[in-house]
Amino acid sequence: MPSPPLSEAGAAAPSRRELNKAATRQAITESAVGLLRARGPGNFTVEDIAEAAGISRRTFFNYFSSTEAALASATHRFLDKALQQFRLRPSDEPILESARAALVELADPMTVAPLAELYSLGQSNPQLNRSELEAWDHCTAEIIDAARARFGQDAGSAIDELYLRALAGSVISCGKAAMDVWFARCKGSLSPESLSTLRQLLIDSMSLLGSGFASPAAAPAAIPTAAPSPDRF
Structure with missing residues (x-):
């Protein structure tokens, strides 16, 4: 067969x-x-x-289960794409660098448009906001599984559950912080420039985590990203 x-x-x-x-x-x-x-x-x-x-x-x-759950699945889709890119990274790469590089691989700022739109609308709708938070919580569990699989490739290595859960929680908290800063700065605009800002904030939040939250002046420079094609925006 x-x-x-x-x-x-x-x-x-x-x-x-x-x-x-x-x-x-x-x-x-x-x-x-x-x-x-x-x-x-x-x-x-x-x-x-x-x-x-x-x-x-x-x-x-x-x-x-509800209209809000259907809407929140757009957020699930973005987070799942980022996790797919994470799983493609080299197994010997530092895990936070993999998380940052996974976001860089989502090169088109428009990939964050559904995430941005639903986050903005959720600010004035408690039910939708709750579903959005559930999507992020789901991603926390997925990050734990992805990190466990990464570390499990090392034969004989013990996997520290506290490390895995603290790592996943920190990644998600940084992602949420990036969303909060974007919303305060861009007022929920879905223009190409605003979406590029959101994407870069998400990438930069992983850099801050990876640097151990060094002072802004000492934080690592952002990974260069390809400029969006002029005919797309």
Whole structure:
């Protein structure tokens, strides 16, 4: 019996069923975000999202528990992309450098647009803000798993759970701090310049953590990043 095809990362390629499920999940998320933009928080229902996505109400609940959970999945998607890049980094690279480099690899500032938009809207909507915080908490668990896998590659090495959990919590806290500074500085603007600022703040927050929070003057210089293509913005 032939082996399943492999993806570029060496893992088994997703099945058609998995691809269909991913497409449905994305359609629900995009429909929810579209309604959020058109009507504002709290002004649409699960039925509205299901109709926009071309699915039944029952199918919606197979994927999400609420409208807020569907919206927060856009944040999940950004954080998952960053984690995917982290897992591709060399196993002997310092773990915080890997976290920083993973964000650098998300070269297009527009990748942070859903994260920025939902964060901004969550500031005036407690329910949406709660779902956003749950997405970050989910990412904390994912970082712990990714770091455990990284350290587990060293034969015979003991994995310090306190280190793993303190590391993951620190990474998430720095990410949230970057979001707070961005919102205060850019007032939630989704312009290309504002999104570039947010992306750089996220990268810089990992640099601060990696430097042990040395004074700003002594903090390491940012990794050079490719300038966005002029015809994209």
